[in-house]
Amino acid sequence: MAIHAYTVSDFRENLKAITDDVIDYNETVIITRPKKRNVVMISEAEYNSWQETLYLLESDANRNALHESLEQAKNQSTKVLTPEEWEKQKQQFEEER
Structure with a gap:
């Protein structure tokens, strides 16, 4: 699983390619923003897997x-x-x- 970081501008310019990589290759993307207000992007399948794990460990x-x-x-x-x-x-x- 690869982790890539993009600025908001780079993310906007490459939205389709980046989101395809997140889904197709299970990549994690960090969108860097000023004042460390970053956003992390994962696929819906990965998100659902995490939610199920949290539920099972609850x-x-x-x-x-x-x-x-x-x-x-x-x-x-x-x-x-x-x-x-x-x-x-x-x-x-x-x-x-």
């Missing part, structure tokens, strides 16, 4: 479950669930919320 239960899953993967002690087991666990999780 609750203690989710953070603990994610941490436990990472530990299981690291220790190679994962378990494959049947669709029925998955539904049962999903229902239990939703009831705890």
Whole structure:
């Protein structure tokens, strides 16, 4: 992932090419402004990904479950669930919320 910085003038002159690069190559763009009032541009897909991550890390239960899953993967002690087991666990999780 590349990060590029542009002045407002350069950004205006190259708007289409810069926004295409943000979307097509997952680039991050910093638009520099006076008095360090800069703006950061990312694609909508990247933004949505960040929002989902923040949502998942919002609750203690989710953070603990994610941490436990990472530990299981690291220790190679994962378990494959049947669709029925998955539904049962999903229902239990939703009831705890």
